[in-house]
Amino acid sequence: MNKLLIATNNEGKIVEFKELLAGSGIEFVTPAQINLQLEVDEDGSTYRENAAKKAIAFAQASGLISLADDSGLEVDALGGAPGLYSARYSPKPGANDRDRRNFLLKNLKDKPRPWTAHFHATIAVARPAGEIEFAEGNCFGEIIPEERGMGGFGYDPIFLLTELGKTMAELEMEEKNRLSHRARAVMAAMPLLKKMLSEKNS
Numbered sequence: 001m002n003k004l005l006i007a008t009n010n011e012g013k014i015v016e017f018k019e020l021l022a023g024s025g026i027e028f029v030t031p032a033q034i035n036l037q038l039e040v041d042e043d044g045s046t047y048r049e050n051a052a053k054k055a056i057a058f059a060q061a062s063g064l065i066s067l068a069d070d071s072g073l074e075v076d077a078l079g080g081a082p083g084l085y086s087a088r089y090s091p092k093p094g095a096n097d098r099d100r101r102n103f104l105l106k107n108l109k110d111k112p113r114p115w116t117a118h119f120h121a122t123i124a125v126a127r128p129a130g131e132i133e134f135a136e137g138n139c140f141g142e143i144i145p146e147e148r149g150m151g152g153f154g155y156d157p158i159f160l161l162t163e164l165g166k167t168m169a170e171l172e173m174e175e176k177n178r179l180s181h182r183a184r185a186v187m188a189a190m191p192l193l194k195k196m197l198s199e200k201n202s
């Protein structure tokens with residue numbers, strides 16, 4: 001079987017993908033493990049376009065079948081924002097995850113609750129020659145005004161899984177990896193991943 005490159009620079013995603021792929025029989029490497037430093041300009045207008053751009057760029061740079069994830073948080077009261085711009089959602093230069101969470105809460109402050117929202121993930125798996133396949137996943141919940149929990153990354157401490165009564169950051173990794181948008185997208189991608197990796201890599 002060919003090796004899979006996890007085509008992301010986001011450490012939080014890498015930790016999750018490693019767990020999600022463990023036990024699948026798929027052999028994978030990270031960009032750091034192959035000394036690959038690549039920043040892709042995410043200028044697409046859909047998750048698919050951005051995921052495809054990242055997967056193809058990493059596949060061409062590494063010669064490996066590559067899996068990229070383009071994801072985001074969509075808040076209904078904000079018309080779906082931050083969405084595609086979730087990683088860059090703050091006016092502050094050099095903003096971190098906490099700045100982005102604070103900016104989101106500031107924008108929601110005067111809106112009536114519940115602040116329903118969902119995470120979305122589109123996964124693209126690309127061969128160096130350009131063939132590409134997609135899979136998607138969503139996870140529904142609501143934004144809450146105070147941070148809870150230490151796990152995960154990004155918007156996890158303010159994203160409540162309403163029925164569970166826990167934020168994404170209060171879940172054990174194993175739980176997040178059963179319920180999350182990324183977990184659902186990986187589950188949906190599994191058959192095509194195994195098929196692509198078992199065929200000749202060109």
Ligand code: ITT
Pocket residue numbers: 007008009010013042054069070071072073086087119152153154155156168180182
């Ligand atoms: P790569 O492009 O290198 O994969 P990135 O962080 O730029 O890393 P995206 O463009 O897909 O990735 O941005 C997704 C953003 O959406 C991410 O930075 C978080 O702010 C948010 N996000 C996505 N999945 C999340 C999750 O599981 N928990 C919390 N926030 C998440």
